[in-house]
Amino acid sequence: MNIAWYIVLSALLFTTGAVGILVRRSPMVILLCLELMLNAGNLALVAFSRMVGNQQGQVFAIVVMVIAACEVVVGLGLIVALFRRKLPLDVDDLRELRG
């Protein structure tokens, strides 16, 4: 398979994640859609690393995985904290920080 196929698939997955972030309102599902976007970026990184024939892109992908894990941990901690304080789990209601 040509590398271009992987890149186009990665663009498609990124777009799907972006739609999810725009459309969904539950913070948990928004976190899941962020995961989709990060994974699309990972696929592009690994595909480009294969295209160049160099393994450094794969190390990049692993670092992105670490970042994603951190983001999940902090995000889920926020969700649990919101739930404990009986706040609504809906990003349209949680807009006190909006300018």
Add this chain to the structure above:
Amino acid sequence: MEAVLFFLAAIGALGGAIGVVAMRNPFYSVLALIVHLFSLAVLFLLLTSAFVAAAQVVVYAGAVMVLYVFVVAYVGGAGESAWEPIPGQRFLAPLLAIALFVELSIAVLSSALLALGTHGPDVPAGFGDPAAIGRLMLEKFLVPFEASSILLLLAAVGAIVLAGRKREGEAA
């Protein structure tokens, strides 16, 4: 054979992604994301990056998704009205998405990267296996490796502070 595997994995990945966006129940969204992650691991294997694929399955589909399932079970996903967006959002979001996809495709496919139309060069047998990646991480990328470990520690501490029990006298 490679093409068949690629298309199967691509359909799995795309189907999982659409499932994450479309499912109303967050629990089903998590399950769809697991399908997506496994399909992506197959794609990583096709790109001869065995270690990334293994890390994907073990770290993501294993550990991170367990975390998600726990939180979904704790918070509960009932009563969510996911498909009642701001007026116009339902139409604007797909339009913007199509525009984004077209833009990304144009940016990539019309670039001067001639190697995009190839399989990539032939690589030696150990390309992307744990030994090679580990050597890179401990020799060339030692500082980013340590930085990411510190970041993980900070995230764990931060999550405990955020989600831990309220202390006495703390404002609710």
